[in-house]
Amino acid sequence: MPGTELFGAEERKEIEDVLSTGVLFRYNHDALRNNHWKAKDFEAEVRKITGAKFAHAMSSGSTAVATALAASGIGAGDEVIVPPFTFMATIEAVLFVGALPVFAEIDETLCLSADGIKKAITPKTKGVCLVHMCGGMADMDSIMKVINEHQLILVEDAGQAFAASYKGTYTGLFGKAGSYSFDFFKIATAGEGGVLVTNDEETYKKADVYSDHGHNHIGALRGMEEHPYLGFNYRISELHAAVGVAQTRRVPAIKEQNRKNKAYMQSLLAKTEGISFSKLADPDGDSATFLNIMLPNTDIAQQVVDDMKANGVAGFDYWFKNMYHFINQWDHIKELKAVSKLPIHILGAPQDYKKLQLPKTQETIGRLISFGVKYKWTEDDMKQLASKISESVNKVMQLVKA
Numbered sequence: 001m002p003g004t005e006l007f008g009a010e011e012r013k014e015i016e017d018v019l020s021t022g023v024l025f026r027y028n029h030d031a032l033r034n035n036h037w038k039a040k041d042f043e044a045e046v047r048k049i050t051g052a053k054f055a056h057a058m059s060s061g062s063t064a065v066a067t068a069l070a071a072s073g074i075g076a077g078d079e080v081i082v083p084p085f086t087f088m089a090t091i092e093a094v095l096f097v098g099a100l101p102v103f104a105e106i107d108e109t110l111c112l113s114a115d116g117i118k119k120a121i122t123p124k125t126k127g128v129c130l131v132h133m134c135g136g137m138a139d140m141d142s143i144m145k146v147i148n149e150h151q152l153i154l155v156e157d158a159g160q161a162f163a164a165s166y167k168g169t170y171t172g173l174f175g176k177a178g179s180y181s182f183d184f185f186k187i188a189t190a191g192e193g194g195v196l197v198t199n200d201e202e203t204y205k206k207a208d209v210y211s212d213h214g215h216n217h218i219g220a221l222r223g224m225e226e227h228p229y230l231g232f233n234y235r236i237s238e239l240h241a242a243v244g245v246a247q248t249r250r251v252p253a254i255k256e257q258n259r260k261n262k263a264y265m266q267s268l269l270a271k272t273e274g275i276s277f278s279k280l281a282d283p284d285g286d287s288a289t290f291l292n293i294m295l296p297n298t299d300i301a302q303q304v305v306d307d308m309k310a311n312g313v314a315g316f317d318y319w320f321k322n323m324y325h326f327i328n329q330w331d332h333i334k335e336l337k338a339v340s341k342l343p344i345h346i347l348g349a350p351q352d353y354k355k356l357q358l359p360k361t362q363e364t365i366g367r368l369i370s371f372g373v374k375y376k377w378t379e380d381d382m383k384q385l386a387s388k389i390s391e392s393v394n395k396v397m398q399l400v401k402a
């Protein structure tokens, strides 16, 4: 949680600005707000880092990805290719805009692969909701080839990959729209918040309207605005945006330190037999929020996890068994258990979610153990952690060989 590691005076100052006027609402009230526009400032900071032409701050990464899908023209009955390894908000967003998720294979980038996408395409495929996982990025050259060849709409859930890039282009900006999360666990936090980015003005305008009850935000009188489309309330408050501004300004420094720490950890671990790392499609673009260790197989990874736990090693995720990041534990999604009827219940699911065959994904996630990279790790912290990880891996590798 690098963002929250650094919570301090800068965040307090931005919050104080908002509290001093009491205008907690991001729109209008020009005379009262003493020129404080925190949501707009937050958007400007995100544009500065990513180079996006348009950025729109919202209430969460989840509402941002749902809005990215809707503003890109994805809706009821559209098949959308999704990964089986993601925070489940991605799948919920697809379902709640009325679309139909189609699960495809990931690879060692921990993201959907071009080959996986290609194999999941049907005549009903409208788009792909690509997720850039664990601070890294998908292999965009090969994926864009498939997207363009099949004229699909690409939406990027870069919830975990703010400030990550591929060959100079930031995640979220390859397709029609993308989204970042600023929840408590990400590289920067707003408490709760998300930002939609796009280089397409039309998509931005739709997102702006959709996320605020259809208001077009033209003119100073909210009650007199036009409503070009239906919308809902996915607004961010000025208090959350204030935290987001201060945190986003820290991201370049966080990223730099994360990259140093991750590189050091990898140099310490690389000599240990059995340890390799997940693939980065562009190592120079890594936001380095996670150190992703790959073991030779699922059985070994599980034993290493057990041994590390027994030795008091903390700060890692074994996603294969994680309740909300991996499809094996998503029974409620596979059974489409909803509190009320969704379009997918009427239209039918495009796959039998309980009988999916995704061997490459199973094998990849089974081997993966991810450590959250800490900004404040000292050299000593890292040496100790790396030595404990190596100790567990060495022990399990000896047992396996015996």
Ligand SMILES: *Cc1c(COP(=O)(O)O)cnc(C)c1O
Pocket (backbone or CB within 6 Å): 060, 061, 062, 063, 065, 086, 087, 089, 090, 131, 157, 158, 159, 160, 181, 182, 183, 192, 193, 194
């Ligand atoms: C965190 C995350 C989200 C959701 O973000 P919230 O701000 O918590 O709603 C969506 N997608 C991915 C991949 C995430 O990691």
